[in-house]
Amino acid sequence: MVTSLIIAFCGVYAVNALSVNSYRDEKSDEMRKINKAYLAGVRDGIVTVNHAIALEGKKPYFCLPDEPTLRFEQAEEILLQEGKKSRSLEYMPVWLVLFEALKDTFPCKGPNK
Numbered sequence: 001m002v003t004s005l006i007i008a009f010c011g012v013y014a015v016n017a018l019s020v021n022s023y024r025d026e027k028s029d030e031m032r033k034i035n036k037a038y039l040a041g042v043r044d045g046i047v048t049v050n051h052a053i054a055l056e057g058k059k060p061y062f063c064l065p066d067e068p069t070l071r072f073e074q075a076e077e078i079l080l081q082e083g084k085k086s087r088s089l090e091y092m093p094v095w096l097v098l099f100e101a102l103k104d105t106f107p108c109k110g111p112n113k
Contacts, residue, residue, distance in 0.1 A: 017093030020083035024090075036072075042095045043075040046102065061099070063108040070102075078105055 018038055026032050047070055054060040064070055075098060082101035083089050089097055 017095060019091050020079060020094055020097050021090040023094050024080060024083065036076075039076060039079065039094060039098075040072055042098060043070055043072065046095070046099050050102075060108060062102045062106040064106050078102065 018035060023035050023039065026035055047064075050060045050062060078101045079094060079098045082097050082104075
């Protein structure tokens with residue numbers, strides 16, 4: 001069920017999603033604040049859904065080390081570093097690039113994770 005919600009959420013927002021390139025290159029201070037608030041919401045949503053999946057006894061998509069939270073600065077750095085890996089990633093939605101980067105950065109280890 002949670003996975004279905006993720007897919008539905010992704011499909012609805014994919015059309016108007018903020019790209020990594022737009023996030024990184026925004027010049028307006030006002031828009032930068034809005035973009036940071038957007039990224040904070042994306043981060044919170046991804047981490048919350050991942051945690052809910054684990055609570056259901058299913059394998060989470062990623063496993064954060066020691067701390068159950070992901071600081072904004074960490075999420076932003078992971079997003080921007082991932083966006084630099086490929087030119088095509090710069091034009092992908094922030095939520096998708098962050099989600100994939102979290103899976104790569106914090107892979108789950110062990111049989112139950």
